[in-house]
Amino acid sequence: xxxxxxxxxxxxxxxxxxxxxxxxxxxxxxxxxxxxxxxxxxxxxxxxxxxxxxxxxxxxxxxxxxxxxxxxxxxxxxxxxxxxxxxxxxxxxxxxxxxxxxxxxxxxxxxxxxxxxxxxxxxxxxxxxxxxxxxxxxxxxxxxxxxxxxxxxxxxxxxxxxxxxxxxxxxxxxxxxxxxxxxxxxxxxxxxxxxxxxxxxxxxxxxxxxxxxxxxxxxxxxxxxxxxxxxxxxxxxxxxxxxxxxxxxxxxxxxxxxxxxxxxxxxxxxxxxxxxxxxxxxxxxxxxxxxxxxxxxxxxxxxxxxxxxxxxxxxxxxxxxxxxxxxxxxxxxxxxxxxxxxxxxxxxxxxxxxxxxxxxxxxxxxxxxxxxxxxxxxxxxxxxxxxxxxxxxxxxxxxxxxxxxxxxxxxxxxxxxxxxxxxxxxxxxxxxxxxxxxxxxxxxxxxxxxxxxxxxxxxxxxxxxxxxxxxxxxx
Amino acid sequence: xxxxxxxxxxxxxxxxxxxxxxxxxxxxxxxxxxxxxxxxxxxxxxxxxxxxxxxxxxxxxxxxxxxxxxxxxxxxxxxxxxxxxxxxxxxxxxxxxxxxxxxxxxxxxxxxxxxxxxxxxxxxxxxxxxxxxxxxxxxxxxxxxxxxxxxxxxxxxxxxxxxxxxxxxxxxxxxxxxxxxxxxxxxxxxxxxxxxxxxxxxxxxxxxxxxxxxxxxxxxxxxxxxxxxxxxxxxxxxxxxxxxxxxxxxxxxxxxxxxxxxxxxxxxxxxxxxxxxxxxxxxxxxxxxxxxxxxxxxxxxxxxxxxxxxxxxxxxxxxxxxxxxxxxxxxxxxxxxxxxxxxxxxxxxxxxxxxxxxxxxxxxxxxxxxxxxxxxxxxxxxxxxxxxxxxxxxxxxxxxxxxxxxxxxxxxxxxxxxxxxxxxxxxxxxxxxxxxxxxxxxxxxxxxxxxxxxxxxxxxxxxxxxxxxxxxxxx
Numbered sequence: 001x002x003x004x005x006x007x008x009x010x011x012x013x014x015x016x017x018x019x020x021x022x023x024x025x026x027x028x029x030x031x032x033x034x035x036x037x038x039x040x041x042x043x044x045x046x047x048x049x050x051x052x053x054x055x056x057x058x059x060x061x062x063x064x065x066x067x068x069x070x071x072x073x074x075x076x077x078x079x080x081x082x083x084x085x086x087x088x089x090x091x092x093x094x095x096x097x098x099x100x101x102x103x104x105x106x107x108x109x110x111x112x113x114x115x116x117x118x119x120x121x122x123x124x125x126x127x128x129x130x131x132x133x134x135x136x137x138x139x140x141x142x143x144x145x146x147x148x149x150x151x152x153x154x155x156x157x158x159x160x161x162x163x164x165x166x167x168x169x170x171x172x173x174x175x176x177x178x179x180x181x182x183x184x185x186x187x188x189x190x191x192x193x194x195x196x197x198x199x200x201x202x203x204x205x206x207x208x209x210x211x212x213x214x215x216x217x218x219x220x221x222x223x224x225x226x227x228x229x230x231x232x233x234x235x236x237x238x239x240x241x242x243x244x245x246x247x248x249x250x251x252x253x254x255x256x257x258x259x260x261x262x263x264x265x266x267x268x269x270x271x272x273x274x275x276x277x278x279x280x281x282x283x284x285x286x287x288x289x290x291x292x293x294x295x296x297x298x299x300x301x302x303x304x305x306x307x308x309x310x311x312x313x314x315x316x317x318x319x320x321x322x323x324x325x326x327x328x329x330x331x332x333x334x335x336x337x338x339x340x341x342x343x344x345x346x347x348x349x350x351x352x353x354x355x356x357x358x359x360x361x362x363x364x365x366x367x368x369x370x371x372x373x374x375x376x377x378x379x380x381x382x383x384x385x386x387x388x389x390x391x392x393x394x395x396x397x398x399x400x401x402x403x404x405x406x407x408x409x410x411x412x413x414x415x416x417x418x419x420x421x422x423x424x425x426x427x428x429x430x431x432x433x434x435x436x437x438x439x440x441x442x443x444x445x446x447x448x449x450x451x452x453x454x455x456x457x458x459x460x461x462x463x464x465x466x467x468x469x470x471x472x473x474x475x
Numbered sequence: 476x477x478x479x480x481x482x483x484x485x486x487x488x489x490x491x492x493x494x495x496x497x498x499x500x501x502x503x504x505x506x507x508x509x510x511x512x513x514x515x516x517x518x519x520x521x522x523x524x525x526x527x528x529x530x531x532x533x534x535x536x537x538x539x540x541x542x543x544x545x546x547x548x549x550x551x552x553x554x555x556x557x558x559x560x561x562x563x564x565x566x567x568x569x570x571x572x573x574x575x576x577x578x579x580x581x582x583x584x585x586x587x588x589x590x591x592x593x594x595x596x597x598x599x600x601x602x603x604x605x606x607x608x609x610x611x612x613x614x615x616x617x618x619x620x621x622x623x624x625x626x627x628x629x630x631x632x633x634x635x636x637x638x639x640x641x642x643x644x645x646x647x648x649x650x651x652x653x654x655x656x657x658x659x660x661x662x663x664x665x666x667x668x669x670x671x672x673x674x675x676x677x678x679x680x681x682x683x684x685x686x687x688x689x690x691x692x693x694x695x696x697x698x699x700x701x702x703x704x705x706x707x708x709x710x711x712x713x714x715x716x717x718x719x720x721x722x723x724x725x726x727x728x729x730x731x732x733x734x735x736x737x738x739x740x741x742x743x744x745x746x747x748x749x750x751x752x753x754x755x756x757x758x759x760x761x762x763x764x765x766x767x768x769x770x771x772x773x774x775x776x777x778x779x780x781x782x783x784x785x786x787x788x789x790x791x792x793x794x795x796x797x798x799x800x801x802x803x804x805x806x807x808x809x810x811x812x813x814x815x816x817x818x819x820x821x822x823x824x825x826x827x828x829x830x831x832x833x834x835x836x837x838x839x840x841x842x843x844x845x846x847x848x849x850x851x852x853x854x855x856x857x858x859x860x861x862x863x864x865x866x867x868x869x870x871x872x873x874x875x876x877x878x879x880x881x882x883x884x885x886x887x888x889x890x891x892x893x894x895x896x897x898x899x900x901x902x903x904x905x906x907x908x909x910x911x912x913x914x915x916x917x918x919x920x921x922x923x924x925x926x927x928x929x930x931x932x933x934x935x936x937x938x939x940x941x942x943x944x945x946x947x948x949x950x
Contacts, residue, residue, distance in 0.1 A: 104823070104825065105720075106716075106720045106824070106825045107720075107823040107824055107825050108720070109823070150665050151663075151664075151665045151669070152665070153663050157663060161640075161663075162663045164669070164672075165636075165640065174912075174916065178912045178915075178916075179912060180909075180910065180912040180913040180916055181909065181910055181912075181913060182909070182913055184888060184889060184890040184908065185822075185823045185888035185889065186821040186822055186823060186853075186854055186884075186888070186889040186890040186893055187821070187823075187824075187853055187854065188626075188628050188632060188636075188637045188821060188853055188855070188890075188893045188894065189626075189821065189890035189892065189893055190625050190626045190627070190676055190890075190892045190893060190894050190895060190896045190897070191890045191891050191892050191896075191897055191901070191904075191905065191908055191909070192676075192897060192905055192908075192909055192913075192914070192917050192935055193673060193676070193677055193681075193917045193920060193921075193935075194626070194639070194672045194673060194675065194676050194677075195913060195916060195917065197639075197669045197672035197673070198668060198669060198672070198673050198920075200669065201665055201667075201668070201669050202668055202669075206668075217722075218722030241581075245580075245581045245582075245583070247692075247693030249760065284761070284762075285724065285762065285765070285766070286759070286761050286762020286765050286766070287759075287760065287761020287762050290760070290761050291760070291761070346661040346662070346663055346664065347660075347661055348579070348582040348584070348660040348661060348662075349581070349582055349662075350579065350581045350582050378661075378662055378663055379661055379662065380663070409661075413659060413660035413661070414659060414660065414661040415659040415661040415663075415664035415665075415666045416666050417664065417665045417666050418661055418663045418664055418665060419663065419665050420665060421665045421666075422665070422666055422667060426666070429666075430666065430667055433659065433666055433667075434655075434656065434657070434666070434667055435655065435656055437649075437653045437654060437655040437656075438655040438656060438657055438667075438670060439667070440653075441649065441653075441655055441670060441924065442667050442668045442670065444923050444924060445668060445673075445920060445923060445924070446668075447923070448919050448920060448922070448923035449916065449919060449920070460667060460668075
């Protein structure tokens with residue numbers, strides 16, 4: 001499945017914008033999910049670094065004309081193989097398009113290239129007391145374009161919403177090279193179809209984003225955080241559910257189970273207690289203490305052992321660092337074990353205690369380590385299943401456990417992925433979640449906008465009997 | 476352009492679910508926008524009242540098969556002819572599908588039929604301290620389905636967002652009768668294309684919504700409101716801009732100019748001062764007085780003449796009633812004058828003073844009454860132009876003024892409609908706003924999902940040279 005990419009030489013690209021070197025191709029064939037499982041994608045035939053919208057347009061038009069797949073790539077921090085080329089072709093690396101194009105603090109808006117790192121947006125606007133609330137935990141290494149591709153979200157989503165809620169307008173390039181602008185600078189619009197939110201979360205299968213207009217929020221005057229330690233995981237999850245339904249207005253409310261805490265301690269040298277915990281942060285302009293008191297009261301109803309708020313910035317930074325790096329801590333825990341499918345499921349908050357309980361129960365039943373953590377207030381759970389890749393029996397049990405939890409999330413009215421996308425890893429769950437009619441509707445849109453299946457083929461949609469790419473049969 | 480609808484007799488519908496009576500057809504050929512301008516739509520050939528999803532599916536499948544247009548209809552409160560049949564056929568009246576299907580207060584969620592009146596949702600959940608924040612000013616007469624069709628918004632959007640932000644999942648029927656479910660009960664998802672937000676705002680041209688899962692919010696503990704009176708409209712709009720960019724956290728911030736106030740007094744017998752005003756409401760769980768003080772300080776910087784907060788419920792109810800009924804007050808003001816195009820434009824908040832100033836300046840220049848009001852905090856402006864429908868010269872000047880403001884909104888980075896949709900009235904502005912590429916992308920989606928142009932033909936998209944409906948040529 002190699003594709004002739006020599007046409008790139010005829011485009012108006014500088015020498016350093018194209019590479020066919022093995023090292024470059026290999027580095028663009030993995031992401032954080034696939035590299036753990038050694039099921040790397042097919043190597044791209046070439047890597048291209050566009051520096052302007054016109055570059056993206058030229059590459060897409062020419063690639064579509066020649067039937068060459070194009071897979072957008074940036075930081076490579078996805079977990080489901082979203083940006084890993086499944087059919088070779090071109091890896092379109094957008095990291096050089098990382099400019100702040102325009103910044104309008106009075107309107108709480110910033111226009112950025114897709115390659116900008118999330119935390120660089122925060123840094124750019126911090127001086128005006130603004131911030132970009134929906135950054136994921138990987139915000140200091142992931143790009144805005146990648147976050148848009150998967151409709152990412154993070155610790156503050158429980159209060160502020162997901163990436164889609166903060167993208168006002170896009171410039172994007174369609175498969176045939178057409179440049180479109182969606183949305184406007186008005187904070188609301190009813191004008192025509194909402195192409196912005198169709199492109200957000202489409203994982204580069206419908207268009208390549210070349211510029212995004214993001215909304216910003218004013219930094220709250222009062223920010224306080226801390227942790228609550230419980231005796232049982234059931235108490236912790238019930239407390240979270242109760243706090244959310246009581247509308248305590250928390251800005252972060254993260255579950256960390258005892259096993260995850262142990263792994264964090266191993267990895268970071270921290271000294272978190274080996275107990276179920278909830279990490280908290282409250283944002284307010286007034287009355288943050290009253291919010292904390294309300295939360296404490298609710299947590300006490302659920303038998304919280306310790307409820308510790310901190311005014312120490314360094315202490316809080318260390319707490320949040322531990323939470324942010326849990327995914328790495330899980331990976332590093334045991335060199336003989338690898339975390340299977342480190343993505344997430346998300347359920348209605350009322351179902352959160354059940355999905356967490358089942359994940360742990362199944363781990364016990366199958367004698368597997370299942371560290372559980374996540375953005376609890378969203379009903380989001382990351383449950384990695386650790387397994388020895390050289391032990392087929394253990395792998396099979398781990399796969400079974402993993403599937404049972406995804407299926408349970410669906411039974412409970414949830415989604416198979418709250419924030420990491422379908423990519424390659426969760427394609428078989430698309431139809432169980434949405435039903436045949438909705439999936440066929442998605443396919444119809446894909447076929448209409450990208451009839452040659454140029455853009456990121458082999459993602460989102462389950463395999464079809466007659467092969468996935470329309471034009472692969474030709475090769 | 477009459478369509479043979481006798482096939483309806485073969486469907487499993489009761490006698491009282493179908494009517495071809497003139498009175499019924501006529502009542503389904505107007506909305507609040509068209510009835511003022513006597514440019515009523517084409518009469519539908521039949522009106523159908525579905526009572527369940529299967530009815531909608533059967534009607535759409537049969538109509539698509541026979542090339543008969545279907546235009547969804549409900550309360551008829553649109554302003555742009557959105558639900559007025561442009562090509563005859565069937566008016567699909569969804570008002571009987573008005574059930575609360577399920578209510579999950581612990582998850583802040585309610586599932587409703589599209590025909591339910593907005594305020595009935597609020598009434599249903601009020602006992603649990605919940606409410607549905609994005610209701611438009613017509614929330615006590617408009618249906619949820621209609622709000623979804625135009626992605627409506629209202630006075631509280633400045634704080635809580637628009638309808639799209641509160642729709643979690645949909646059941647909808649495609650043109651061929653396929654029933655699809657979009658979204659999930661999880662509060663976030665990255666699973667597949669966002670069909671929910673594609674359908675929201677598509678004005679019934681892509682699918683007919685048969686059930687919606689709405690998110691709810693907890694009612695704030697502190698609600699206080701009042702009004703600020705300014706000497707000049709410029710002061711009022713600059714004060715709003717300053718308050719928004721200072722992030723005062725206001726829940727309602729509405730502009731009412733002196734002319735609108737006079738019209739409200741005439742219509743309601745109220746005694747609002749004949750001066751530019753800003754109506755305000757603050758929602759908080761703590762510190763509402765501090766929020767009010769911050770806003771007062773900012774307004775004082777802009778020379779506010781009076782800043783009057785009220786604790787009197789009846790007084791506040793009367794204030795908000797005046798604001799809500801402004802559209803009717805403008806219509807009723809002078810029997811010889813009619814408001815031309817009563818929709819809205821919306822601009823970035825920094826451009827709000829300019830768009831309001833220009834609307835008034837052009838009114839003076841052309842000797843036309845231009846009452847200005849709107850959801851100022853969103854940058855939203857309703858500027859009706861009053862004109863004598865029997866005076867062609869005045870009508871032409873009024874049309875010119877109306878167009879100039881829409882075009883100015885676009886120049887300022889705004890949208891031609893923040894909350895009422897394109898319908899029939901604003902089709903010529905779709906391409907100036909979005910560009911040819913984005914409009915063609917919208918058309919491609921429409922053609923892919925509804926190849927026979929069954930669903931609400933003649934809306935959103937500008938006329939094409941070869942006629943708008945694919946199959947009209949057959950007749």
